[in-house]
Amino acid sequence: MDFENEVRSLKFQIDLLRSISPLEKYPLTELILESNISEEELRRLFQLLEELQEEYYLQQEDGFVHFSNLLISFVGQLPEKFDPEKTLIALKKENKYPEIVHVMWKSHFESKKND
Secondary structure (H helix, E strand, O other), X not given: OOHHHXXXXXXXXXXHHHHHOOHXXXXXXXXXXXXXXXXXXXXXXXXXXXXXXXXXXXXXXOOOOOOHHHHHHHHHHOOOOOOHHHHXXXXXXXXXXXXXXXXXXXXXXXXXXXX
């Protein structure tokens, strides 16, 4: 089987698995598949979340009470295949990085409410 046919076959198999698997329980995985996210891009997302989590702790220690700068950093550094809002929603639903995701979620939806 040549490379192109192999890729086509793998895509078909993934689509078939997605059709029988309840991906609504795994919105981040669904987002990764839909957006064709690479392993490296996912690794960069998790690394970014780790860095933002650490920055959040430092800012808390320094007495910060507003953390919209963390949301701005997240959006600015997020690998481009990720949609920021969809990514936050998926992370929240799967309870990944709950503290920093909650902080960014709150900042995002407060700013949308004020628009």
